[in-house]
Amino acid sequence: MIERCVISILHAVMDNLGFTRDDYQINSRAAGIITQKFLKSGNRADIASAEKSISEADLIVFGGAPLFNYRYQNFYRKTITTLELAEQYNVPVIFSSIGVEDFDGENPKCVQLKTALNLPCVRQIATRDNYEAVRKYVEGTDITAAQVADPAVFADIVFRKPDLPIKPESLSKQNGKASRGRRTRRRLRKILGQLIHTRPATQSPSQALAPDSPAVVTQTGRQSDIEQGQRCIGLVVTRRGIFKDNKIPFTAAKQHALWLDVIAKLTEKGYKYRLLTTGHYADEVFLSDFVRKNNIDLSKVRLPINQPEDLVSELRRCDGIIAYRLHASITSYALGIPSIGLTWNFKVPAFYESIGYSGRALSVEDWTAAALLEAVENAMDEGVNRDTDFAMSVYSTLFSGVREILRPDESNLVPFSFEELQSKLPSDPGTSFALYRERVNRKMRRTYENFIKG
Known part of the structure; x- marks a missing residue:
């Protein structure tokens, strides 16, 4: 959910900054790009794929998720490694609407994370739930900190139903392939x-x-x-x-x-x-x-x-x-x-x-x-009374961060209004068969692993 909403928001930001779809590519990767094998071995060969992706990037955006968690999860270690690679290859980093645990200056894990977050590659950190903790993480730096909405507040727009049905002639051309895909998914x-x-x-x-x-x-x-x-x-x-x-x-x-x-x-x-x-x-x-x-x-x-x-x-x-x-x-x-x-x-x-x-x-x-x-x-x-200013905070903050990196000389560019964003946010294209199969296989692997553990 977070991933799909963040991708849609990023497309709108790039549109807002004057880029066309031919001008850029979004390569979405999970936190697992830093592998468990590497966390155990420390062998750089175990994150060769991650290093290649990061070295080729012009900008890294961490979108949503509790990527600073250190108390009983190891997300913080994956984040630290990603930042160290980004710093090595001079790739700027933005954290957008991150879930953040409380800051604990006595906890060595937290201190290690703060050290990585203070690297020059980090330009902006926006949190959905813990501004005070972020403020402590960036204390003594020029990193921009903000509290924003979660990207999923735009789920109604991102997952809106198509305005128009598929034309009959288009449907007949796609029907065989689509039917096979549906049968396989079932x-x-x-x-x-x-x-x-x-x-x-x-x-x-x-x-x-x-x-x-x-x-x-x-x-x-x-x-x-x-x-x-x-x-x-x-x-x-x-x-x-x-x-x-x-x-x-x-x-x-x-x-x-x-x-x-x-x-x-x-x-x-x-x-x-x-x-x-x-x-x-x-x-x-x-x-x-x-x-x-x-x-x-x-x-x-x-x-x-x-x-x-x-x-x-x-x-x-x-x-x-x-x-x-x-x-x-x-x-x-x-x-x-x-x-x-x-x-x-x-x-x-x-x-x-x-x-x-x-x-x-x-x-x-x-x-x-x-x-x-x-x-x-x-x-x-x-009922539910939605606050559009609150929803826009995640978009406007990310827009400002990306503009400072990709369009540093064009401060006159301003974020879309909520009304504009409603039409500019691209709807989700749906889960491809390859991605669906990957997710099912991942759950199957965990089932097998737990079965083996007994």
């Missing part, structure tokens, strides 16, 4: 579903992937059953270990019990529900286990999610969302769907406060079915 999804979602023989894994019967489309463009007297609530689960990692007194068993209570309460009050994840492998492992152990109706489950289009489609089916994962909340906000965030990390209440709905982030003390249902009902009654 096979891959079914295989993955079988690997991580074992069910009794009476219900095949493919049922978990099948959508419900067609629903009506409301004026907001969301699929909803509200005209039939029922509203649908999306329930977004998370991985079992996230609470321990964040020192929250909550267990996987308690998460099981919470969702069962919520489902019972929703059913009692006549709501429909959808169980889903944002696509994280570990979250899907939890959901698979929850569904299997509690004999959940598979028609109410979306598993797996392998592309952001799937997440957007699922969220649009809902009238309200209860979510652990932050990007389910952010994407729901972009789509105009009221959501409740369950606070497992400071970033959850930080987001809701930034959009003017601080009461929609619930701490662990309020994680009861009654409290969650009351909160989501109140949110649905109140």
Whole structure:
């Protein structure tokens, strides 16, 4: 989700600066470009591909994601290595809407990260959730620091539906190839579903992937059953270990019990529900286990999610969302769907406060079915009032950073207005078959690895 929104925003920035698509190329790479093998060995040969990509770049933009995390993740090491290579090859770096943990000057990992962030190649650091920490990271430097929105606040525009249908003659030319691609994707999804979602023989894994019967489309463009007297609530689960990692007194068993209570309460009050994840492998492992152990109706489950289009489609089916994962909340906000965030990390209440709905982030003390249902009902009654100035902060800040690097003598250039940006942001082209297969294979590899570990 973040990647696709950042790419769309970057295209708009380049357009805004007077570049055509023939003038540049965006080479999107995951943090995994710095391999685990290198982190263990320290052998530069293990990051030859990363070094080649970085040396050939004119600009590096880190878009979104918690790339400074050092407390229980190793993102910071990958970021440090990337910055050291960028400095070696004199490639300027911008961090746009990064998730940032608190700064700890006594923690050697944090100090090591600060040293790398203070390299001359770093020009701008914008965070979505922790400006004070960024300010401490850049203290004593000329690096620009800012607090901005998450790029996913533009998900409604980036993942908008095409304005015009494909012409019949074009469709007939593409039909054979497209059909083959769809059939192959269905096979891959079914295989993955079988690997991580074992069910009794009476219900095949493919049922978990099948959508419900067609629903009506409301004026907001969301699929909803509200005209039939029922509203649908999306329930977004998370991985079992996230609470321990964040020192929250909550267990996987308690998460099981919470969702069962919520489902019972929703059913009692006549709501429909959808169980889903944002696509994280570990979250899907939890959901698979929850569904299997509690004999959940598979028609109410979306598993797996392998592309952001799937997440957007699922969220649009809902009238309200209860979510652990932050990007389910952010994407729901972009789509105009009221959501409740369950606070497992400071970033959850930080987001809701930034959009003017601080009461929609619930701490662990309020994680009861009654409290969650009351909160989501109140949110649905109140609706979502989107702040365009807040949304524009991520675009305007990135525009300024890129302009200073690629158009340093043209300070007269100004960022698009929100109205202009709505038409200038290119819509997402969709997940290619190659990328879809890569993501499925990555999940399969993790399944194999975990199986081998026993």
